[in-house]
Amino acid sequence: MKDQKTLILNRLKRIEGQIKGIRKMVEEDKCCTNILMQTNAVRSAVNNVGTIILEHHLKECLSEVNDNKNQAESIKELSELISKYAK
DSSP states (O other), rough: HHHHHHHHHHHHHHHHHHHHHHHHHHHOOOOHHHHHHHHHHHHHHHHHHHHHHHHHHIIIIIGGGOHHHHHHHHHHHHHHHHHHOOO
16 A cells, blocks of 8 residues: 555645646636646546545455455445445
8 A cells, every 4th residue: 555655645746736737827817728628637637546546445445345244335335435436
């Protein structure tokens, strides 16, 4: 997880930089098209971070489930998580 954590933190720092750039673009009255393109890039970057975290959850947390009762609960939790994440 340490490598994953470093990867996630680096991506989040990059996203912070993108957000600051968008704020500066708005303050400087830059072209709306360019601002929207940057906003879309941030959205994509955030989704990628979420995907990394979701994959980690699947590999690490759910792989520890052994009995049927916990599997059913885990599947329900995962279904709810994916539903919320996909919105």
